[in-house]
Amino acid sequence: MRLDTDPYLERYASRVRGMRASEIRALFSVVSRPEVVSFAGGMPYTAALDFSAVEDVVTRVIRESGAVAFQYGGGQGRPELREQLVEVMRHEGVPAHVDDLVVTVGGQQGLELVAKCFIDPGDVVLAEGPTYVGALGALSSHQADVRHVPMDADGMRVDLLEEAIGRVHAEGRRVELVYTIPNHQNPAGVSLSVERRHRLAELAEEHDLLVLEDNPYGLLDFEGRTYPSIRSLVPDRVIYVGTVSKTFAPGARTGWVAAPTAVRDKLVLLREAADLCPPNLTQMIVETWFATQPWQDQVKRFVEVYRERAETMLAALAEEMPDGVTWTVPAGGFYVWVTVPRGVDTSDLLAKAINARVAYVPGRGFYGDGSGGDQLRLCYSFPDPARIREGVTRLGELLTRELELVRAVYGDRPPDAADDRRSGSGVASQGG
């Protein structure tokens, strides 16, 4: 069985300019070959799940409630599941009531429903740059005008968010949504500082903003820390999207939206039009998992795996990367965000990387505006540490050769990445 399938890869392919999407797609199609170390897919390491416990849970659901598990359910999702999800949120300090929640098919459906509910063609959304490719997909499928706000090691530059809001207002338009992944952001691997969270909440009040807070990675902090959610600061101004993809398993396709009542009602109607109801079976597996199993221990087991892999990757990057390459240092989550020197285009480089048996996602996949040509995302969650070291070594050798080539041809003044603009909105990176 192929394990390294990642539904995002297709999406990246469709977003990466400069090459034809079909070329990138063709490249990604070989990523699952065993000889390639793939840092491309953002996949949880599901093999760390306790499958004997999973089997107990599933057998129990079918034996005790088979006829319900295989029947239709309600559009908002099962109350029993919503109670468990409220408990998961409480564990992270996010306030919610069971009535506030709509169960969705993964966090992705939450983003899609919110986009469908709020976005008319041309509506402005402000989002971190870079940002989650799935959110770009959902927003752009409703023809949102996504504008990026630069980040640094403390997450979104909230001062620059304020400037961006001012520019939108100066055009006589409004900001429909502010989209943020405050914890261990995908793809940047950084978190929004506590101070900035408070400032973001203030801005939401001052400018009458609706914040779309996406939190897949909040419980994957390597030290077990949690940070105040935007929802906890300004609950009436936040639509919160959660998922069990990283705390339990993405295959359960179970996420949720917590929203003010009027929004929740609209989301339920839209979800009924979209797919009627979430599967009872997966809902009951998830609710039984969280109600009867030591799920926090399972999360700790996942975090241990990811921490070791992150440390391995960071150590390997420090050893193997040539001068001028920089990267972020994650304190949780799945990702390291890498910036390469002038003259290297990460979309163009992908074919050579795959020939060298290592894969990543080119940076342009994470921007709506074509920037990111000098950046790339590495995901350490899936390959084991030995493979991570091997992959980083291959990437380091490739970048070293590539930079020598650039210098040989252009000297000290290489051309810019093919996107015709340097990623002004890149994350400030730590050097290598």
Add this chain to the structure above:
Amino acid sequence: MRLDTDPYLERYASRVRGMRASEIRALFSVVSRPEVVSFAGGMPYTAALDFSAVEDVVTRVIRESGAVAFQYGGGQGRPELREQLVEVMRHEGVPAHVDDLVVTVGGQQGLELVAKCFIDPGDVVLAEGPTYVGALGALSSHQADVRHVPMDADGMRVDLLEEAIGRVHAEGRRVELVYTIPNHQNPAGVSLSVERRHRLAELAEEHDLLVLEDNPYGLLDFEGRTYPSIRSLVPDRVIYVGTVSKTFAPGARTGWVAAPTAVRDKLVLLREAADLCPPNLTQMIVETWFATQPWQDQVKRFVEVYRERAETMLAALAEEMPDGVTWTVPAGGFYVWVTVPRGVDTSDLLAKAINARVAYVPGRGFYGDGSGGDQLRLCYSFPDPARIREGVTRLGELLTRELELVRAVYGDRPPDAADDRRSGSGVASQGG
């Protein structure tokens, strides 16, 4: 556990005019009480599933492929599942290749993705009247202009479809989609005759139409007959939507779309924006079920159950209904469509019916234009035969009293149903 939850009920509530949706919703909220015989929900009788076989299948999936089952998958759906679905289609005589299919979260997501792909606000869709409330929901969430084509005992009046096409063209507009449920239609309980299928295919060619063929009930014919699908007649002009909700279980939330390649590619992109990918777990359960279990025997078992219930309902209707009430005679599927005499409004009657401990769905829920006030849908798939007889007796007594009241007040000239138009597009019914 409540078994009689039906996600459609909320939808009906939002579509039934004349009463406030909240009132209808409040009425439906008591439908699941054990003293009420509910003919409202369109639910398969999942208790007839062989749950020990289901448990074997699920255990096998988790033991043999747990890490895959709980991981992300591809946006088009698993090839292994698509192969099984092609086989199911082949069994019904519907041609398809594994590459043509996109796996969806139930048939409903297929309808939503097609609507999102093709419908801009105001686009004209021609559909049977009455038609499936979930399709109305998906189409109207994209602001389609749905116009109904009357039906009779042989399904959609294709001659009137041609007239409707002419009227749309006379307005200088085009018909974006023709939506049809050719087999055991929901809610009318009738099937499109073979002759009309050929004529529909011809019209599609003549007028360059795209047909959206929705086929949840094709394998539920009481005599095991199958009829030529529109897809088999004009494959390039048909988007075909299937589901395992009635052949296996709705809780698996597994459906599919078979479409020409260019459309399929767009649908995959839209589905990735919508919810990334279908759950691997439910996909693997379904593919293993169809690959390893005698699924056709299971379908036969379902059909036996539904046939007995349909016969029970039809016999009870003949005994209990007062003069002037007419109904359709299903040869498969879940539904009997009832037309009541002038003077009775089926939306207004629902409260009295629930007081009399019987529930149905008022006819207006199945039209986009407010007609259907003199019609109602009875679903016989879920209650057992004794309950069906009891429920029909209650409904017969209620309608008898109601018609006596109407005659006492209005004599022979009662007012029309509150929708200010008689359902011109009603199905020709067989008398009682």
